[in-house]
Amino acid sequence: MDLDDYDFALRSEQIAQEPPAERDGARLLRLSRGGGARSHHAILDLPALLAPGDLLVVNTTRVLPARLRGHRTTGGAADALVLGPGSAPNRFRALVRTRGRQRAGMKFRFAGNGAALDAELVSLAEDGEVELAFAEGASPYAIGEMPLPPYIRRSEPRAQDALRYQTVFARDPGSVAAPTAGLHLSEALLAALAARGIERAEVVLHVGRGTFAPLSDSALRARRLHAERFALPDATARAIRAARERGSRVVAVGTTTARVLESCVEERVTNFHLPRSSLLLLVAAFAGRKAVLAAYAEAIQRGYRFYSYGDAMLIL
Structure with a gap:
């Protein structure tokens, strides 16, 4: 495995500096794990792209003003x-x-x-x-402010970031970065998912420095990444077991949730990640490197917004 195989070029203007005007205003690229087929949607289409009985699992960590x-x-x-x-x-x-x-x-x-x-x-x-x-x-x-990643340029803190760099279900303080896929889920979108019959469960994974630290070749060769603290409640374990028994899909919202659930995940919602990063490697391991990089290339060509405040993918 070589990090050069997970590299891509991105124009600076496609690195989102601001969240969308509405929390649920992002675009959504749908990628099929079976063959790499792609289609283009809005995040508001998520209820229609999932099926009644599917289980959506979110990360309730709360970002500290660190x-x-x-x-x-x-x-x-x-x-x-x-x-x-x-x-x-x-x-x-x-x-x-x-x-x-x-x-x-x-x-x-x-x-x-x-x-x-x-x-x-x-x-x-x-x-x-x-x-x-x-x-x-x-x-x-x-006295702290929200720890935005360095690619989001801020000369001074903005009150908007304290609201928008936090999910609406954030409850458990402990993160130094947001579980960004969850940022797209507004109260209205969560209500639409529930009305569609899509269930919801929770995990906690506190995002640490390793999420944004550069991935070195030595760490990759050693297959060794940072340690993380997480919690998988009994109620969530029961909900996952019930979903699988009835033939419904388990959908992880974000790579943080996927890192807790691991092989339990059939689908995931995720943002577009940095090149040569552990998060991109994780997504590629789930959907295939060539399929993911082809989807990224198409997203770049179509003007999708990337990274924390950017658009999203649904991989299924």
């Missing part, structure tokens, strides 16, 4: 992405971006939402992850 903006106390800008709790109640794992070499003892001031917090870098791992110590009882999430 991006911090600030500066070193000695001068110079600094940004941080808070990854989660650290080794003590006042410590948090993070990725820090600032000029110069990072070292223990560096001090920062981060500000947002009309407040500021001081932090000290107390440890640095080989993979670049650091541990930041804040004042006792202080939460970096109180």
